[in-house]
Amino acid sequence: MKDDGLVILYSESQTLDGCDRVMLDGDQVVIQGKPRNRADFPSVGVPDGETLNAVSVGAFLEAAKVLERRTSQQ
Numbered sequence: 893m894k895d896d897g898l899v900i901l902y903s904e905s906q907t908l909d910g911c912d913r914v915m916l917d918g919d920q921v922v923i924q925g926k927p928r929n930r931a932d933f934p935s936v937g938v939p940d941g942e943t944l945n946a947v948s949v950g951a952f953l954e955a956a957k958v959l960e961r962r963t964s965q966q
Contacts, residue, residue: 898922899962901955912947914955916962921955923947 899916915922925947930938938944 901958901962902951904951912951914947914951916959925951 897917900913901916901921902912902914904912911924911926913924915924923945925945928944928946930936930944933944936944
């Protein structure tokens with residue numbers, strides 16, 4: 893599934909506007925998930941303008957499997 897040039901490696905939704913997605917944009921992994929509060933992770937420095945997002949471990953592992961299959965076919 894593609895969305896604006898992004899390769900969707902995992903999505904909890906069957907639509908292009910679902911949540912908890914892991915996407916590939918060139919050589920960068922893009923995570924769409926639930927926003928987390930910076931106070932939840934006081935030891936993590938987050939630059940201004942950036943946010944923390946969370947997806948389930950299962951979603952991340954499934955995306956990793958898809959990425960591994962894609963890169964081994966190249």
